[in-house]
Amino acid sequence: xxxxxxxxxFSGISLGSVLLLAALGLAIVFGxxxxxxxxHGELIMLGAYTTFLVQNALxxxxxxxxxxxxxxxxxxxxxxxxxxxxxxxxxxxxxxxxLETLLATWGVSLILQQFxxxxxxQLVAIVAVFCVLFFGAMTIVARRTDFERIRGWFLAxxxxxxxxxxxxxxxxxxxxxxxAFTKEWFGARNVDVTAPRxxxxxxxxxxxxxxxxxxxxxxxxxxxxxxxxWFLNNTPWGLRxxxxxxxxxxxxxxxxxTKKVDALxxxxxxxxxxxxxxxxxxLGSVGPNTGQNYIVDTFMVVVVGxxxxxxxxxLAALAIGTANYLIGSNTLVDLTAPIQPLSDVFAFFxxxxxxxxxxxxxxxxxxxxxPGGLFPQxxxxxxx
Amino acid sequence: xxxxxxTLEPMRADTASPMLEVDDLNVYYGESHILRGVNMSVFPGKxxxxxxxxxxxxxTMLKTLMGILKPRSGNIKLDGKSIIARxxxxxxxxxxxxxxxxxxxxxxxxxxxxxILGLEALPxxxxxxxxxxxxxxxxxxxxxxxxxxxxxxxxxxxxxLAIARALMGRPRLLVLDEPTEGIQPSIILEIEAAVRRIIxxxxxxxxxxxxxxxxxxxxxxxxxxQKGSMVASGSTSQLSNDVIQQFLAx
Ligand SMILES: Nc1ncnc2c1ncn2[C@@H]1O[C@H](COP(=O)(O)OP(=O)(O)OP(=O)(O)O)[C@@H](O)[C@H]1O
Ligand SMILES: [Mg+2]
Numbered sequence: 001x002x003x004x005x006x007x008x009x010f011s012g013i014s015l016g017s018v019l020l021l022a023a024l025g026l027a028i029v030f031g032x033x034x035x036x037x038x039x040h041g042e043l044i045m046l047g048a049y050t051t052f053l054v055q056n057a058l059x060x061x062x063x064x065x066x067x068x069x070x071x072x073x074x075x076x077x078x079x080x081x082x083x084x085x086x087x088x089x090x091x092x093x094x095x096x097x098x099l100e101t102l103l104a105t106w107g108v109s110l111i112l113q114q115f116x117x118x119x120x121x122q123l124v125a126i127v128a129v130f131c132v133l134f135f136g137a138m139t140i141v142a143r144r145t146d147f148e149r150i151r152g153w154f155l156a157x158x159x160x161x162x163x164x165x166x167x168x169x170x171x172x173x174x175x176x177x178x179x180a181f182t183k184e185w186f187g188a189r190n191v192d193v194t195a196p197r198x199x200x201x202x203x204x205x206x207x208x209x210x211x212x213x214x215x216x217x218x219x220x221x222x223x224x225x226x227x228x229x230w231f232l233n234n235t236p237w238g239l240r241x242x243x244x245x246x247x248x249x250x251x252x253x254x255x256x257x258t259k260k261v262d263a264l265x266x267x268x269x270x271x272x273x274x275x276x277x278x279x280x281x282x283l284g285s286v287g288p289n290t291g292q293n294y295i296v297d298t299f300m301v302v303v304v305g306x307x308x309x310x311x312x313x314x315l316a317a318l319a320i321g322t323a324n325y326l327i328g329s330n331t332l333v334d335l336t337a338p339i340q341p342l343s344d345v346f347a348f349f350x351x352x353x354x355x356x357x358x359x360x361x362x363x364x365x366x367x368x369x370x371p372g373g374l375f376p377q378x379x380x381x382x383x384x
Numbered sequence: 385x386x387x388x389x390x391t392l393e394p395m396r397a398d399t400a401s402p403m404l405e406v407d408d409l410n411v412y413y414g415e416s417h418i419l420r421g422v423n424m425s426v427f428p429g430k431x432x433x434x435x436x437x438x439x440x441x442x443x444t445m446l447k448t449l450m451g452i453l454k455p456r457s458g459n460i461k462l463d464g465k466s467i468i469a470r471x472x473x474x475x476x477x478x479x480x481x482x483x484x485x486x487x488x489x490x491x492x493x494x495x496x497x498x499x500i501l502g503l504e505a506l507p508x509x510x511x512x513x514x515x516x517x518x519x520x521x522x523x524x525x526x527x528x529x530x531x532x533x534x535x536x537x538x539x540x541x542x543x544x545l546a547i548a549r550a551l552m553g554r555p556r557l558l559v560l561d562e563p564t565e566g567i568q569p570s571i572i573l574e575i576e577a578a579v580r581r582i583i584x585x586x587x588x589x590x591x592x593x594x595x596x597x598x599x600x601x602x603x604x605x606x607x608x609x610q611k612g613s614m615v616a617s618g619s620t621s622q623l624s625n626d627v628i629q630q631f632l633a634x
Contacts, residue, residue, distance in 0.1 A: 236509070239493075239497060239500065239501065240501075240504070242490075242492070242493060242497075243490050243493060243497075243501055246490050246491060246492055246493070247488060247490050247491075249452055249472075249488075250484065250488040250490065251490070251501070252451075252452075252471070252472035252473045252476070253450055253452070253472055253473075253476055253482045253484065253488075254473075254476055254501050254502060254504050254505060254549070254553070255473050255476035255477045255504035255505035255506075255553060256473055256501070256504045257473050258472075258473060259471075
């Protein structure tokens, strides 16, 4: 029975680690720009899919043993670039408008979900041709000084032109190469990542087993938290990020390029989501909805921890992860078996979705007492 | 905007061309017209003081100069080149050091980090992030508390930090918005002396918004503002009691 509890806590902590990894990126971005990125969950999903792709690419090569490290780097880079595109293309235009940002990023999250369902070489070719035509033309035309004046005209001509040519090219290629070209990469079904051999199995502890994959996730999270902390506190860009987070206008007056800081921070936050995705892929199968499963808990971690507080996020992530796991698995039911009524209550909540209900109820109750989260901002900062 | 007032003469300094030129600036907050056709200029190595009662638009003028507010019309030139299309951080890197009203020290950064951030305005970030001794000679109080949080300093200390921070970027034009507001007399004298020494040793221009007559008299030239327009200007040596009565809250 004790071993069940130990096992539950351990699994809960590893789940909390994933949440923390995801929340870290979200919290940094929210602290800096006040932007709630609803597509953060989909960035996690992209990280997980990147892991899957790297695994497939390195199968049957000597590198397979360490593919997970390659995948971590790849996931970070892919999602960071994606975050950068998202910031430059969408969010930048919506600063100071939280509601629109919420809607726009939600839209992006839906697009991304559909994208992984239907991505094929054909789709990639269409998007690539479109980008080359449209942005290529834009760069060439923008060299002319009066681009602002002819902007409307340019969009009206180039947008349909590029779209039609891209689709035509895609269809021609599709007709030539047939299924190899039009077949979806992943489809709507979930895909599975198999951990490398050294991550299978587990460490025997107190009559139970700590799976190596979960230990790996915990270590990865610790490394990321330490790394982010170090980056923010010991590098020039970290100092700039902290400065802009606290006083954007004055930071600009000092000469800090705030737009670059925004873009960099968003890329960093998105990259962390990619790492979280890598971790998620080790816990179970990966599907287009994977991001949705994590995003709400991740938001909760940010809220409960208190915005902009690393220590708060850590505690909140561990608490929410553990609570979710303990309530959702049967651990507490067994544990409270001697007290029949309590045990019945826990039995009622002991499915994953019901556990979420109970955890939310607890969070709402908690926020009644501490609306600012575990570690609210205090001191002169607030009125400064 | 026409100059109905005969006392409004543009600043003329020898033969040099102005370092800062503000030309017919119109600024709005929403629909309320705050700055109405403001003209002014600051010449190299000169200290210019902008005076006027509360709420006439002095801070608005400086914020527009920094690019925090966008003017609806008008032009601002630094060394003859228009900076109206430049972003705030670009203007800082062009050599405008800004000490805002309310000081705006970054609260959860240490004094040292606040000072280091002043280096951001330099065109190239130096390899060694050191705080030059001149800063501590001007403001000795800062030296003893480099690791304290900016937000934990007293108002007077924050003011000194804000000026020191602006100086770290070696500006060509130092812009000060009411640096003595809410500060005890002895510290006011220290700040005055520091500003005077900065001008003597570095030869930079200063644009100052100020209410204290004593400090205003340190300047070479004054501009007086009323309801968003410049209504008087002249050499501070000829600052008449009339003008003082009308534009300074003494
Ligand atoms: N954010 C704002 N929104 C709307 N109106 C504003 C805003 N800030 C200032 N104002 C108005 O603009 C006018 C000029 O304000 P400004 O801060 O420039 O005055 P000031 O001359 O600096 O006064 P003080 O000596 O009190 O600092 C005031 O009437 C003020 O009410
Ligand atoms: Mg003011």
